[in-house]
Amino acid sequence: MRFAHVSDLHLGFQRKRSLQEAERRIFEGMVDGWIKGGARFVLMAGDIFHVNIPEMRVQRYVFAKFRQLHEAGIPAYAIYGSHDFSPVSNSVIDLLVSTGYVTKVTDAVTGEDGVITPKFTTDPGTGAKICGISGLKVGRDIDYYKKLDRKGIEAEPGFKIFMFHGSISEMRKAADEGDHMPMSMLPAGFDYYAGGHVHEYGTGGDDSHGVVAYPGTPFAGNYADFVASAGDTKRGYIMADSSGDKVSVEFVESGSPEHVPITVDANGRSPQIVNERLEEKAGAEDPVGKIMVVRVYGQMSEGRTADVDTARVSLGLLERGALAVEVGRNMLTSREYDVVRVRGESRDQIVRGVLETNIGQVRTGIERLEGGSGVRIAEELLRRIGQPKIENEDNKTYDARMITDGSKTMGLSLDDP
Ligand SMILES: [Mn+2]
Structure with a gap:
């Protein structure tokens, strides 16, 4: 049995027209990929949307595509992330649920003693049993996980999938400074743990947790994603296969546009030199159809940060055919004005x-x-x-x-x- 796993699409994040088109193309291409790739169902581990109610433009193509997935007989199972969460079911996900295109797997029963028992949803086509927990407010996840009726769900027989939205300490990358929890907080004995929230692909697991996987964002949900994509990070989703003893995981690229870094260290330099370096580096690249990720950082020896002219560099790149230019200069300072x-x-x-x-x-x-x-x-x-x-x-x-x-x-x- 094959199934797809995706997370952190952040649909509606993009503000530039060209990137909105890319966002849509990537989403539609992934749905086509799930259908053609023989996925029996799709797991969506949160942050499908960037906000709980995205604009109509986004809703229109999302509904059309979810309908296509539904008509192909492929159910979609979802939890909320931190971005598309709404405490009163005021999320577009809830509309997708009422049309029957998406099934939420976050139902749980809370006992008088405060113990929380998640309810399983059984996929009708395959018999896979799925339950999950949405991304909660920062710092509250661990409290919630502590109240889980672990024994109950761990004893459930059959092929089981647990969906969650949060970072696992053992799988963290060095640069990730956000909230995280140990893998031992996840209930044991599931065959597959479909993670979201972490924006980079990664897999893990231990003796009591089959395969724990994050597909990462298929495109971008914040500026850091552009920077990562301009580095080594690949963007896509997971196609998993349960026919062996252990679930095997294949990473499928989503067709995210090529990202090119233009990075200048401004430390100890003047704005004039920084501008020259920027022009030099930008001039050396072929920007056509690519996302150019301009980043200037460090403390200049003199001058004003406003004299670093990233707008001019951006304009030049766009004129030469760049798909978009994403500029990051929050880490740029100047000695002259620092003290x-x-x-x-x-x-x-x-x-x-x-x-x-x-x-x-x-x-x-x-x-x-x-x-x-x-x-x-x-x-x-x-x-x-x-x-x-x-x-x-x-x-x-x-x-x-x-x-x-x-x-x-x-x-x-x-x-x-
Ligand atoms: Mn996210």
Whole structure:
């Protein structure tokens, strides 16, 4: 029996038109791959969508494709991730569930003693028994796993799959600093553990846990994914086969576009030199149809970070046919502006001092956001986005309120790109 396993699609993440098209093409290609590849069912281990309710453009092609999968007789089993989770079933996944295109495998019974017993869903075509736990709020996963009725689900006979969304300590890569839990927290004795949340492909397991696998994101769900793809990381999904004693795992590439790194270490250099290096490196690449991942980091010896002109490099690459340019410069600083000593008698005075010292680095091309009025707007912005949530306000409403307030403060229209 063959089955597919995918996670962290983050559909709806992309903001650039060309990458939205790639996101769609990759998703549709994967569904075709599952059908052609003879998958009996598909496991979706969370973060199928980037937000719980993605825009209509995304919903349209997703529903059409899920329908095709459904009509091919291939069930899809899902858990929520941290991104598409909604505590009140206000996720587009729940719509897919009501159409019958997707089956959630997160049902559980909580006893009076607080013990949680997950319920198995049996795949009608193969008899595989599947249960799972969605990604919970940061730090709460371990508490939930501690309350599991492990003996009950471990004793269940048959071919069993456990779906989860979280990082396992033993399988972590060095760079991954997020929350994680030991493999021993997963119930023992399952044949396959379908993981999500980790954005890179990896497999593991131990004596009491058959095969634990992460397909990783098939494209991207954050900037770090572009950087990883510009390195050695391959993007795709898993085709698993249960015909042997142990489930075997095959990684199938999703057809993610080629990523090319353009990395410049700015340490001890001037903006002018950094700009020259950027132009040099960009000029040496053939960008046609590729995602160019520009990254500048380090502490410059002089000048302003705003004088590092990544916009110009991006434009040049796009003119030469790049599919998209993703720029990361959060790690870029300058010695000239790093050491800021400000004295003040109150918090407000100190904040103003820091803003006044640094406003010179801001280059927006919008006069009111720079100089003295820039300082005043920044103070007001800090005050506004420092407001706490109103009682009973949900995250979405709060976020929307902050964005509206913030944009108004800066005098920007929300329609601005
Ligand atoms: Mn994710």
